[in-house]
Every structure is written in structure tokens, then in C-alpha cells.
Amino acid sequence: GLRRCLISMDMRRIEESFQGIKNAIQAKDTFQNVTILSTSETLHSIKPLDVCCVTKNLLAFYVDRVFKDHQELSPQILRKISSIANSFLYMQKTLQRCQEQRLCHCRQEATNATRIIHDNYDQLEVRSAAIKSLGELDVLLAWIDKNHQGTSA
Amino acid sequence: VSCVSGGLPKPTNITFLSINMKNILQWNPPQGLQGVEVTYSVQYFIYGQKKWLNKSECRDISRTYCDLSAETSDYERQYYAKAKAIWGTNCSKWAETGRFYPFLETQIGPPEVALTADEKSISIVLTAPKKWKKNPEESSISLEQIYSNLKYNVSIHNTKSNRTWSQCVTNQTLVFGWLEPDTLYCVLVESFVPGPPRLVQPSEKQCVSTLKDQTSTLKVK
Numbered sequence: 001g002l003r004r005c006l007i008s009m010d011m012r013r014i015e016e017s018f019q020g021i022k023n024a025i026q027a028k029d030t031f032q033n034v035t036i037l038s039t040s041e042t043l044h045s046i047k048p049l050d051v052c053c054v055t056k057n058l059l060a061f062y063v064d065r066v067f068k069d070h071q072e073l074s075p076q077i078l079r080k081i082s083s084i085a086n087s088f089l090y091m092q093k094t095l096q097r098c099q100e101q102r103l104c105h106c107r108q109e110a111t112n113a114t115r116i117i118h119d120n121y122d123q124l125e126v127r128s129a130a131i132k133s134l135g136e137l138d139v140l141l142a143w144i145d146k147n148h149q150g151t152s153a
Numbered sequence: 154v155s156c157v158s159g160g161l162p163k164p165t166n167i168t169f170l171s172i173n174m175k176n177i178l179q180w181n182p183p184q185g186l187q188g189v190e191v192t193y194s195v196q197y198f199i200y201g202q203k204k205w206l207n208k209s210e211c212r213d214i215s216r217t218y219c220d221l222s223a224e225t226s227d228y229e230r231q232y233y234a235k236a237k238a239i240w241g242t243n244c245s246k247w248a249e250t251g252r253f254y255p256f257l258e259t260q261i262g263p264p265e266v267a268l269t270a271d272e273k274s275i276s277i278v279l280t281a282p283k284k285w286k287k288n289p290e291e292s293s294i295s296l297e298q299i300y301s302n303l304k305y306n307v308s309i310h311n312t313k314s315n316r317t318w319s320q321c322v323t324n325q326t327l328v329f330g331w332l333e334p335d336t337l338y339c340v341l342v343e344s345f346v347p348g349p350p351r352l353v354q355p356s357e358k359q360c361v362s363t364l365k366d367q368t369s370t371l372k373v374k
Contacts, residue, residue: 011348012347012348015348015349016349018349019349019350023251026251026252032200032201032233033201033203033204034201035201038201039229039230044229135252138254138257138349142256142257142348145348146301
């Protein structure tokens with residue numbers, strides 16, 4: 001079957017950046033009754049075969065939508081978010097190479113999971129959606145760490 | 154019973170204390186109410202769900218903690234909790250925690266440690282800590298099943314030379330060799346999971362003596 005395409009990335013550095021802004025960002029998210037990643041319906045039901053495609057789609061979701069839609073006044077928070085965004089760009093390049101070697105096949109399950117996330121995002125006002133997605137980075141990073149283990153430091 | 158909200162100051166420093174997924178909500182009494190017999194009520198919220206839920210066992214309690222382990226046992230979800238102070242017909246506004254994510258925030262307790270000594274080596278067998286469970290009859294879940302990258306930091310101390318060294322391992326059996334015979338060694342073990350920083354709980358210190366050197370005892374005879 002398709003060999004999983006794994007990201008080799010220092011997750012600790014990204015996690016550290018997020019830890020520095022977690023409370024501030026999550027405190028700005030006032031819609032506690034809504035989630036973007038809605039883990040039980042999406043991330044937790046992803047099969048190993050779909051990990052690469054879902055990772056690729058989620059990185060694109062953050063790079064192309066969340067980081068762009070988020071407006072931040074605090075320079076400290078902005079610096080941390082930029083560091084995370086750069087790490088995501090690096091991971092995207094890694095997965096790009098996998099895709100060229102046809103190791104990042106996208107099945108319907110992966111596409112469905114990604115669409116749920118985009119639909120959740122679209123249901124909120126864009127700034128609130130961006131803040132909520134940033135506040136859920138710990139969930140995403142834990143999922144990437146768990147599914148791409150053996151490669152992170 | 155309804156009360157006048159905001160008539161009292163809020164509880165302070167409300168947080169989850171989580172060890173092996175045993176999740177205790179704790180707080181400090183409101184400031185400036187020493188000697189006043191305040192009681193508290195607690196609610197919790199599952200992130201992404203619709204409404205706050207009462208914790209009935211923590212309604213009008215005088216203690217400043219509440220066990221929410223059962224309500225927060227799905228460790229891959231996130232939660233909020235809140236408490237308010239009540240005194241007569243007055244009550245405070247709610248004091249609320251930040252978002253609590255047990256999977257990333259629970260402290261990993263120490264493993265069980267079994268030591269066996271030889272003349273020049275000590276064998277150590279570690280048993281991973283267990284996840285909190287509601288009923289003793291339930292089958293145990295080892296934290297190893299939850300964290301496949303669970304590791305142990307094993308440190309050993311030679312009480313004669315006062316030297317300490319340590320080793321980070323993932324497997325559960327290891328042998329420290331090239332030790333001095335007839336010497337007391339003490340061992341401490343910490344479990345940890347690579348990832349966001351967590352508070353660490355070292356094991357109880359355990360000591361064992363290596364056996365006397367048999368060759369030297371034979372020569373003496």
C-alpha cells in the first residue's frame with residue numbers, strides 16, 4: 001500500500017511558540033460552543049493511509065486562511081505566530097516532495113474531513129474563526145506529533 | 154436557590170490539578186472574606202458542546218476543590234470549569250479556568266520500580282503509570298497505551314562515591330553494570346512525554362546494595 005509520507009520537524013520548537021501565546025489566544029476565543037477542528041469527527045477518525053493528505057490539507061488551511069485572516073496587535077504574539085507559520089511553510093515543502101513521489105494520495109475520507117474543517121471555519125465571522133483556529137493549534141500539533149512520530153526530535 | 158450575583162468577590166487561582174488524568178478542579182477562597190462561612194458551586198463545559206453542566210456533588214460545598222475526573226475522562230477533548238462563592242443570598246460571579254486539555258496537560262506520574270542487585274550490576278524493571286479510572290473493577294489503561302512515546306529518566310546514585318548518573322530509556326527493563334560490589338545504590342525514576350512542558354513527579358527513592366564480591370571472599374578462605 002501507499003507508504004506514509006512523514007514530516008521530519010522539530011515539533012518542540014513549534015509547541016514552545018504556541019505555549020507562549022496559548023492562554024492569550026484562547027482567552028480571545030469567546031465561542032466555547034463551537035470548534036473548528038472538531039476532533040472527534042475529523043482528526044481522530046483519520047487512518048494512517050490518510051495522514052499525509054490530511055496533514056497537507058491542514059497545513060494549507062492554516063497557511064492560506066488562518067494566518068492570513070488573523071490580525072494581531074501584540075508584537076510578541078505576532079512574532080510567535082510568524083515563527084509557527086514559517087515552520088508550517090517548511091513542513092509544506094517537505095510534503096510537496098512526497099506528493100511529487102506520489103506518496104501523498106488523497107482519498108475521499110481525507111477530503112471529507114478537510115471539508116468539515118473549512119465548513120466550521122466558514123460558519124464564523126472571519127476574525128473569530130481565525131482566532132479559534134489558532135487557539136486549537138495544540139490539538140493539531142498533538143495530532144501531527146502522534147501521527148508523524150519517530151521523526152520529531 | 155437564586156442569589157444576587159456579584160455581591161461577593163470571586164474565588165481566585167482556579168485551575169485543574171491533573172495527574173495521570175485524575176483531574177481535580179481547585180481554587181482559592183475569595184479575598185477579604187476570612188472567617189465568613191462561604192460555600193461554592195461548580196459547573197463544567199465540554200469545548201464545542203452547547204451548555205455548561207452542573208456538577209451536583211460540588212453544589213454548596215465548603216471545600217475548595219472538586220473532582221471532575223469522570224466528567225473530563227475523554228482526554229482528547231478540551232474543557233472549561235468554573236466555581237462561584239455563595240454566602241446567604243449573595244454570590245460571586247463565576248471564576249473560570251482557561252481551556253483544559255488533559256491529553257497535553259496531565260502530569261505523568263512515576264512508574265513502579267523494581268530493583269534486583271547482583272555483585273556488579275542492578276537490574277531495574279519499570280511498570281508504566283496507570284490512567285485514573287472511575288471504578289476499581291474497570292480494567293486499567295496504562296499511560297503507555299495513550300502516549301506511545303512515553304520515556305523514563307532513570308538516575309542512580311552511588312552513596313559511597315556520591316556520584317550520580319542517569320539514562321533516558323523507552324523500554325521497561327534496564328541494567329546498570331560495572332558497579333562496585335557491596336555498595337548501596339539509590340534509584341530515582343521520572344516518566345515524561347516529549348512535547349509541551351509538563352510538571353514532573355519523580356518516583357520514591359529506592360535503594361539496594363550490590364552483593365559482596367564472591368571472588369574475594371573465596372580467597373580469604
